[in-house]
Amino acid sequence: MPISFENLLPRSPGQPASALLGETIRRRVKDENAAFTLSDFVWDSAPCDSWNASCHVLNFALTPRPQPSWISFGGPQRYALGPLMFVPQGIETRSYLARGRQRSLTCLLSAEVIERLLGRSPHWDNSDLEHALNLRNPAIEQMLWRIARELERPGFASAALLEALGNALAIELIRIFRLEQRLTPKRRTGGLAPWRMRRIRARAQADEPAPDLGELSAICGISVRHLTRAFKAETGQTLANYVEQVVMDRARVKLAETCEPIAEIAVRLGFASSASFCSAYRRHTGERPSDLRKARRVTD
Template sequence: MIAAQQATQSSTIHVDAAIVAPNCTIQIVSAIHPTPVEYTHCEPHHAIAMQRQRKQAFSTGRYLIEGAEKRFEDIGRVLVLPANVPLEVRAEGGPTQAVRCIFNQDAYARITGLDELVHPNEMVGCLDVKSPRITDTLARLAGEAEAPGFASRVLAEALGTSLMVEIARYVNDLQPRSTIQRGGLARRTHRQIIEYVETQNGTPSLSDLAKLTGLSRRHLSRAFKQTTGQTIYDYVEQVRFNRAANMLADTDLLIKDIAFKLGFTCSSSFSVAFRRACGETPKSFRKRMRPGAPDEIASPLSLAA
């Protein structure tokens, strides 16, 4: 059993829900930070966390350990916190919420056979973990912590164990920056794809992006994965989730109108996809991000229908 321990920083962290299992502890944690915010966070045990608020305007960090990247790098939606390694954070701040899985070093070593979670010169890859399996598992754990069902503790233990294995696999595939081989996307092409995906309604297809860049679909897929560490499909879905979260948090659009803007055929398919991505429905996410907002109000799209 792992006792919860919070980071010493400028904001109080609240544990909103938790499941304590023999090898791991699952927590939903929230905080309201100053804007902007800078602090150092250190966990006594290994942890992996997935943010559950809208994407911040900026969120950067660096691990304070010999051999790690000294520059501040972007923090993604999912990040790994090795035990006793301070993480210095500079971010937009404001309200945040995350689901995290905490597990001690002995449990990780026993289950994976590895004494070390990640080597310092590979830690930069842990600031932005791009793994659909890890994201899906954390979303399931978040849903279970908030609405426990039959044998929740047993399920959390099983999912926590699988999460340790997935983390070990992810870390095993990391490469120090100095050893990354050529063959990825040109910087201009990478930026072209990012700008296109982030400004388009709906979901651009691989064929759309291949036509945009003038590359074959096969070469584009391979080069994008080598450059970013994730598939084009996973990247497009990540952008779509971020846009959904922003519209739910920052606008009064009806959920069905948000679904339409994002290329979903109906609000129910959007709700299923959103819940799979973060462990809660669009409606509950909006209520959490905007406690005083009305459930549904008329929107220009609805009035035009």
């Protein structure tokens, strides 16, 4: 199905999609598989609307989102929007956007490009959707900043570059949510209750030193032995490996998005020294923390 901007947002009869949200389009480019829009929004009132996108939607806030802003998936549960959100094609949503201003980059990816790369239709469960509303992925964020700069100042072979970046975004999303599906498979006998899984994720992703097994067992109200066995039954991986994975994801975000010294990042993540952090990071990612910093400087 061709990319359609008009099917993306709700609107009154006869009203352009951009008019309802006070959108000023700075530049818009599209091809068969992807479309990119760089926009400024001004919300004089707080719109609250239901919508169902005909394609996959990535929205990246280039300036802070007005708060509070939230989205729901047809139920009473509301989720806060992070700087980078992803809403899969065909998912019914209801959103509330606080009054204010925002510049954002919206990327639409056709359902066909994801299915073609993945080899099947993707399945999204509630855990995937909750995670998607506040993606923390340095690779995707770097690509989106690159797209925004290209839209502002197009250079040689701009269309070819944007097409390549659109395909790269689709591949990176597939990688992310294959991983998430491994973390949240169908419930197995002996697994963890959803509320315990949510507590584990929230604590592991908090901007604090990484939790140990004793702390996680305390917030779940069960013994360490019970917790580790149940987590393995629920997810197929050990709890220690999961925590390390989340810590390394947080490390990549800090290295990519901040100028904090590596030693300070190590302390924030709970490492005894920068040397132990660098060793763990290299073991997990195959590169040194300084390599990501150098790559960011080259990209910028």
